[in-house]
Amino acid sequence: MRPVLNRGTNLGSVQIVRQLVTTNTPNGNLQLLRSNTATNTDTFLAFSFPVPAVNPVKTNHLYLAYADKGTNDKADIFFVSSTDGGTNWTNPARVNTVWTNDQWMPVLAGKPDGTKLFMAWYDRRSDTNNSLIDVYGRWGTIASNGDVSFYTNDFRITTTSFPPVFVGTDTNNLARGHYDPVYPGQTNLHWHYADWPTNSLMVASPTYVGHVGEYNGAWAEGQHVYMTWTDYRLTAEGTDYPRNQSDIRFVRITWP
Amino acid sequence: MRTTSILVSGALNLLVTWAAVGQSSFWLNNIGPNLNAPVFDPQANLLEGSSYLAELWGGATPDSLTPVLSFYSRQRVFAAFLTGAGAGYFRDTYAGRVGADHPTVLTVPSFGWAWLEVRAWDSRLGATYEAVAASGIGGYGESAMFYAQGTSPDLLTPGATLIGLESFSLRPVVPEPSTVAFLLVALPFLLFHRCCKRE
Numbered sequence: 479m480r481p482v483l484n485r486g487t488n489l490g491s492v493q494i495v496r497q498l499v500t501t502n503t504p505n506g507n508l509q510l511l512r513s514n515t516a517t518n519t520d521t522f523l524a525f526s527f528p529v530p531a532v533n534p535v536k537t538n539h540l541y542l543a544y545a546d547k548g549t550n551d552k553a554d555i556f557f558v559s560s561t562d563g564g565t566n567w568t569n570p571a572r573v574n575t576v577w578t579n580d581q582w583m584p585v586l587a588g589k590p591d592g593t594k595l596f597m598a599w600y601d602r603r604s605d606t607n608n609s610l611i612d613v614y615g616r617w618g619t620i621a622s623n624g625d626v627s628f629y630t631n632d633f634r635i636t637t638t639s640f641p642p643v644f645v646g647t648d649t650n651n652l653a654r655g656h657y658d659p660v661y662p663g664q665t666n667l668h669w670h671y672a673d674w675p676t677n678s679l680m681v682a683s684p685t686y687v688g689h690v691g692e693y694n695g696a697w698a699e700g701q702h703v704y705m706t707w708t709d710y711r712l713t714a715e716g717t718d719y720p721r722n723q724s725d726i727r728f729v730r731i732t733w734p
Numbered sequence: 735m736r737t738t739s740i741l742v743s744g745a746l747n748l749l750v751t752w753a754a755v756g757q758s759s760f761w762l763n764n765i766g767p768n769l770n771a772p773v774f775d776p777q778a779n780l781l782e783g784s785s786y787l788a789e790l791w792g793g794a795t796p797d798s799l800t801p802v803l804s805f806y807s808r809q810r811v812f813a814a815f816l817t818g819a820g821a822g823y824f825r826d827t828y829a830g831r832v833g834a835d836h837p838t839v840l841t842v843p844s845f846g847w848a849w850l851e852v853r854a855w856d857s858r859l860g861a862t863y864e865a866v867a868a869s870g871i872g873g874y875g876e877s878a879m880f881y882a883q884g885t886s887p888d889l890l891t892p893g894a895t896l897i898g899l900e901s902f903s904l905r906p907v908v909p910e911p912s913t914v915a916f917l918l919v920a921l922p923f924l925l926f927h928r929c930c931k932r933e
């Protein structure tokens with residue numbers, strides 16, 4: 479983190495908020511598996527990018543959420559806060575109450591009166607095979623001294639679990655009609671794009687094999703929190719084979 | 735307002751760093767749009783199977799070629815030759831790496847031009863191109879040098895196709911003389927030597 483002072487005239491020194499546990503590249507990619515039974519190369523991109531928020535009424539009170547390698551799995555959700563403009567930070571608090579299976583992609587929003595926080599994230603706790611995804615959330619209370627305490631329970635936001643959709647190393651995803659032509663994997667695209675060469679040896683680049691839909695977001699006003707996320711519960715219409723599609727879903731939740 | 739600036743700056747710095755990582759990236763593959771450069775053995779057969787490997791060498795100048803490393807994991811990238819209809823062609827599948835971990839010429843800026851060469855060898859004769867070349871028995875080869883434009887090793891940009899790569903062949907393998915061959919060559923001299931001694 480680096481402070482921007484005097485409307486950008488001066489830059490403060492760079493400060494490390496927290497050293498991540500993951501050492502994966504690039505960018506702390508958590509390399510989440512399709513499922514616990516998938517081969518160890520069948521992974522999708524999930525980063526540890528920090529999600530910041532500020533307290534609108536308490537000067538210099540900052541909040542940060544991020545995903546990092548967990549104790550029992552590849553990803554958990556963590557929260558740190560500062561009451562001095564980022565000079566000092568609390569130790570990380572693990573926000574997901576279930577510590578098994580993967581939790582990642584946090585979002586964070588504060589109540590405009592500065593008294594509450596909302597966090598939500600992708601969570602695979604409901605699937606023993608650690609594949610199907612839900613969105614879970616948790617409320618936090620901000621004390622007058624700035625201490626943040628989270629409610630005892632987190633709660634499920636999605637009504638239906640959905641699978642991660644990416645090419646990976648699942649060979650079925652290279653068959654015509656099975657894959658998303660936006661993120662195709664190493665397959666010939668002639669059937670989909672007429673200008674693509676017909677030679678079956680000419681295939682798309684492997685660049686996108688680990689891509690899934692990103693990112694999620696949360697915003698708040700005095701009465702409600704609003705959240706959007708990428709969701710794969712529905713199958714695509716008009717394709718040769720059933721395959722799940724990416725949709726953006728939205729929910730409005732009343733502050734407790 | 736001040737605190738907002740502080741944190742947004744932190745997040746944006748990370749994203750900008752991510753998007754602006756430099757250096758020029760390629761996809762180690764010899765067939766695609768505007769590219770068809772199969773590789774042959776000395777008898778003009780297409781190289782086939784995972785015993786044959788290809789590697790990209792590159793640099794900012796023609797005399798500075800080194801093995802092109804993957805950008806994030808910084809490892810040498812060897813692509814195996816395909817079989818059947820794919821004989822003669824190699825393709826880096828990024829196995830064990832993320833899809834953007836492209837072979838990248840670190841001494842050339844993003845989307846810059848680099849001097850390149852594809853080198854291929856029979857891995858049964860050695861683990862690397864240099865090892866096989868140093869053995870002096872053949873079984874390796876390299877393309878003509880070419881000058882091509884790369885892309886960026888960010889997560890949204892495919893590595894550049896090796897436009898300008900042309901077909902090439904491996905050098906013939908010259909078998910090392912065996913012990914029996916040495917004996918056959920040396921036998922007349924030994925016999926002659928013994929005869930001379932008796933006389």
